[in-house]
Amino acid sequence: xxxxxxxxxxxxxxxxxxxxxxxxxxxxxxxxxxxxxxxxxxxxxxxxxxxxxxxxxxxxxxxxxxxxxxxxxxxxxxxxxxxxxxxxxxxxxxxxxxxxxxxxxxxxxxxxxx
Amino acid sequence: xxxxxxxxxxxxxxxxxxxxxxxxxxxxxxxxxxxxxxxxxxxxxxxxxxxxxxxxxxxxxxxxxxxxxxxxxxxxxxxxxxxxxxxxxxxxxxxxxxxxxxxxxxxxxxxxxxx
Numbered sequence: 001x002x003x004x005x006x007x008x009x010x011x012x013x014x015x016x017x018x019x020x021x022x023x024x025x026x027x028x029x030x031x032x033x034x035x036x037x038x039x040x041x042x043x044x045x046x047x048x049x050x051x052x053x054x055x056x057x058x059x060x061x062x063x064x065x066x067x068x069x070x071x072x073x074x075x076x077x078x079x080x081x082x083x084x085x086x087x088x089x090x091x092x093x094x095x096x097x098x099x100x101x102x103x104x105x106x107x108x109x110x111x112x113x114x
Numbered sequence: 115x116x117x118x119x120x121x122x123x124x125x126x127x128x129x130x131x132x133x134x135x136x137x138x139x140x141x142x143x144x145x146x147x148x149x150x151x152x153x154x155x156x157x158x159x160x161x162x163x164x165x166x167x168x169x170x171x172x173x174x175x176x177x178x179x180x181x182x183x184x185x186x187x188x189x190x191x192x193x194x195x196x197x198x199x200x201x202x203x204x205x206x207x208x209x210x211x212x213x214x215x216x217x218x219x220x221x222x223x224x225x226x227x228x229x
Contacts, residue, residue, distance in 0.1 A: 033216065045220035047218075105157065
């Protein structure tokens with residue numbers, strides 16, 4: 001069975017701090033995709049990144065970076081120099097691709113205080 | 115690209131009425147769409163997978179006669195909550211498999227309140 005664990009329910013930081021959101025997954029599949037989505041208070045899920053199981057290269061996009069480690073089945077997300085606009089619930093998800101259903105973690109609520 | 119819309123964004127209805135929610139892929143064709151339900155402060159729960167031109171596949175525990183799904187075209191899927199009751203009040207979100215089929219893109223969601 002597939003499973004995604006986001007152990008951090010809520011995180012609160014002060015603006016400009018760095019913050020890492022943890023994601024641990026379980027799957028028996030050799031080919032899979034990992035995703036991160038952001039859900040601001042408005043409710044819409046915003047796609048942030050997709051990583052396939054064969055690509056362990058870390059990715060950086062502006063203040064966002066992702067660390068994928070198959071050895072520990074983790075796909076952690078770091079926000080550098082956090083901003084108030086980063087306040088949202090962040091979901092990690094696991095799937096076989098866009099046409100297949102996703103398994104979501106329970107989400108981590110990030111609050112960035114000014 | 116890969117924009118998904120939902121309509122309506124908010125709906126308030128009386129118990130016993132039916133409510134239809136539309137999910138559209140605006141700039142791409144989506145053979146597969148998904149319907150999720152989200153309760154406050156909880157994660158997304160997949161309700162069903164909708165494939166264009168065929169019957170939807172429902173997750174265990176989801177009543178197919180209660181939540182009717184129609185995917186009549188490559189850009190439109192609808193979810194009808196039949197004979198809605200207060201316990202059906204929730205946030206309903208759809209998603210569509212993107213143009214290359216690798217990523218799901220989500221609509222803005224529909225908040226349903228049944229009185």
